[in-house]
Amino acid sequence: MSNSIVETKDLTKMYPGDILAVDRVSFTVDKGEIFGFLGPNGAGKTTTILMLITLLPPTSGSATLCDFDIVANQHDVRCCIGYVSQDTAVDDDLTGWENLALQAGFYHLSSKTANERIKEVLEMVDLTDRANEMVGHYSGGMRKRLDIASGLIHRPEILFLDEPTLGLDIQTRVKIWDYIEKLRREKDITIFVTTHYMDEADFLCDRIAIIDQGTIKAIGQPAKLKNDLGGDILQLEIGKSAQNQAKDIIQKLDDLPFVNNITQTNNTLLLYIRDGESSTPKIFSLLDKLGVPIEAMLLKKPSLDDVFLHFTGKDLRDETGNRWDSMMTRMKMRRVRR
Amino acid sequence: MKKFFSDTYWVFWREIKHLLRQRMRIFMTIFQPVIWLTLMGNVFSKVASVPGFPADSYLNYMAPGIVVMVTLFGGVFGGMTLIWDRRLGFLQKMVAAPISRTSIIFGKMLSIAAQCIFQVTIIFIIAMFMDVNFATGAGGFLIMIILASLLCLVFAGISLSLGAVTTSHETLIAAVNLLTLPLMFTSNAMMPTQMMPDWLSNIAKFNPVTYAVEPIRDLFLTGYDWSSIANAGLMLGVLTLALTSIAVYLFRKNLSL
Numbered sequence A: 001m002s003n004s005i006v007e008t009k010d011l012t013k014m015y016p017g018d019i020l021a022v023d024r025v026s027f028t029v030d031k032g033e034i035f036g037f038l039g040p041n042g043a044g045k046t047t048t049i050l051m052l053i054t055l056l057p058p059t060s061g062s063a064t065l066c067d068f069d070i071v072a073n074q075h076d077v078r079c080c081i082g083y084v085s086q087d088t089a090v091d092d093d094l095t096g097w098e099n100l101a102l103q104a105g106f107y108h109l110s111s112k113t114a115n116e117r118i119k120e121v122l123e124m125v126d127l128t129d130r131a132n133e134m135v136g137h138y139s140g141g142m143r144k145r146l147d148i149a150s151g152l153i154h155r156p157e158i159l160f161l162d163e164p165t166l167g168l169d170i171q172t173r174v175k176i177w178d179y180i181e182k183l184r185r186e187k188d189i190t191i192f193v194t195t196h197y198m199d200e201a202d203f204l205c206d207r208i209a210i211i212d213q214g215t216i217k218a219i220g221q222p223a224k225l226k227n228d229l230g231g232d233i234l235q236l237e238i239g240k241s242a243q244n245q246a247k248d249i250i251q252k253l254d255d256l257p258f259v260n261n262i263t264q265t266n267n268t269l270l271l272y273i274r275d276g277e278s279s280t281p282k283i284f285s286l287l288d289k290l291g292v293p294i295e296a297m298l299l300k301k302p303s304l305d306d307v308f309l310h311f312t313g314k315d316l317r318d319e320t321g322n323r324w325d326s327m328m329t330r331m332k333m334r335r336v337r338r
Numbered sequence B: 001m002k003k004f005f006s007d008t009y010w011v012f013w014r015e016i017k018h019l020l021r022q023r024m025r026i027f028m029t030i031f032q033p034v035i036w037l038t039l040m041g042n043v044f045s046k047v048a049s050v051p052g053f054p055a056d057s058y059l060n061y062m063a064p065g066i067v068v069m070v071t072l073f074g075g076v077f078g079g080m081t082l083i084w085d086r087r088l089g090f091l092q093k094m095v096a097a098p099i100s101r102t103s104i105i106f107g108k109m110l111s112i113a114a115q116c117i118f119q120v121t122i123i124f125i126i127a128m129f130m131d132v133n134f135a136t137g138a139g140g141f142l143i144m145i146i147l148a149s150l151l152c153l154v155f156a157g158i159s160l161s162l163g164a165v166t167t168s169h170e171t172l173i174a175a176v177n178l179l180t181l182p183l184m185f186t187s188n189a190m191m192p193t194q195m196m197p198d199w200l201s202n203i204a205k206f207n208p209v210t211y212a213v214e215p216i217r218d219l220f221l222t223g224y225d226w227s228s229i230a231n232a233g234l235m236l237g238v239l240t241l242a243l244t245s246i247a248v249y250l251f252r253k254n255l256s257l
Helices: A045-052 A074-080 A096-106 A111-124 A140-152 A170-186 A198-204 A222-228 A240-254 A276-290 A304-312 A323-337 B002-021 B023-043 B045-049 B058-076 B080-087 B090-096 B101-129 B138-165 B169-185 B198-206 B208-221 B226-253
Strands: A004-015 A019-030 A034-038 A060-065 A081-084 A158-162 A190-195 A207-212 A215-220 A232-238 A259-265 A268-273 A294-300
Touching: A004 A045, A004 A190, A019 A045, A019 A060, A019 A190, A019 A215, A034 A045, A034 A198, A045 A060, A045 A158, A045 A190, A074 A081, A081 A140, A081 B090, A096 A111, A096 A140, A096 B002, A111 A140, A111 A170, A140 A158, A140 A170, A170 A190, A170 A198, A190 A198, A198 A304, A207 A222, A207 A304, A215 A222, A215 A304, A222 A304, A232 A240, A232 A276, A240 A259, A240 A268, A240 A276, A268 A276, A276 A294, B002 B023, B002 B101, B023 B045, B023 B058, B023 B101, B045 B058, B058 B101, B058 B138, B058 B169, B058 B208, B080 B090, B080 B138, B080 B169, B090 B101, B101 B138, B101 B226, B138 B169, B138 B208, B138 B226, B169 B208, B198 B208, B208 B226
Parallel strands: A034 A190, A034 A207, A081 A158, A158 A190
Antiparallel strands: A004 A019, A004 A060, A207 A215, A232 A268, A232 A294, A259 A268
């Protein structure tokens, strides 16, 4: 018995027209952890999930879920997973209870078991007293909660949450996070979540994989990934007059024992340094000695944003994806916000 | 196998729940045939006095035609729910569950047939209130229901096949328009084939709608005509089987459209 619930090896998806959506992705998810897939729109997160839940055949590579192969044992895989898509696929023209009854029917639960489970999952997401209302009258957050509840009805071993907070306001997002945390605390379940929100990944996940353009760039605990950057981040804007001697300056700074890494864009220097609070004054005095004017500075603890920037060379917040993706996202949001 | 029936039941259950919740739709389905029967029956009432017309009033002649027309329209929009389910992501949720893919098509077809049976019954009752002649009794009613259901399933099969390969409602609606009115007016639903020009009556002979109208009209006007009932039953049965298979095949093939 292995301790992992998901194992992928060189999982690849090529869409028609030679679009490489997922490129030789290998990772494992351990039982009981919250595993996050973090990346911009169009990075390949959803494609990976769709392959894992057997709805999309991989072009090459392999994966197992609960020790079942995703191609050879599709039925077994489907029985052991719960899937909550980013579409919030609840049926507006049924009540909350009916939505769950339908889902229970699709998982072949007996009507007695179904009734017990429906009560249980409704309780879990605090929708018990709204169960007999039409879902069309629910708010966006309630719909998402119902959707998560319906993914739990058959007590899956692993729950896939694809962008669970897309299009929700900040309070509702925090509430959804609470439910996910509660789920992990109270049930013996593994959660696989995709998101393009840094704070979400940071708050929720035990481990994250950073995915961009179909490949995994880094994988590990959020705290460790941040630590690995090499301490604190000091951002310096040096005066225009010093720009042509930048190379020299970087060389001198790099010689300091507490400076781990330096990158430069135009007149902005990004230094990864140990013990930022005590090191910064030393850097300042060195620059002063060299006669380099400092226009602005910022000292910060690294966030996942910085991790993302470090591994992909771009800022996740600026990433808009291509036109198609942003259109799809807008469509989905409109649907959620109704 | 048991699971297959259970899956089909739940798909069916959902569609019927939807239908029962849409009061306006139910009202329309009742109201529409009333308009057809009263308005068209009146407008064309003089047609019945043309020599060679096979019924003593146009209303009598047209009532079975309306039965078939409603069946046709009921069936032909059946693929719409498939397109909606796909667009809203509900289809994906269904197929992520360990359910039979075929049962999704079966459940939807059964619900469309159930809806047709409901509508045909309503029209029949209204027609009886309007003193439309019905030559046969309960047995004739049952045969009418069966033939109408089969015709409905034929068109539901066409519609679901289209719904399986497109994600746009507009495409389906355009196809429906392209299909229904010509089928309606090249059949004997509104006019007897004897009164059509030759070229049209030849087309009418091969139109599945004509096949269904013929025996149903006999049930209204004259009595049981077993050869035409068997003929229609066989023809529509084979078509239903073929189109259901096509719909299932296309649906399974284009699951991740």
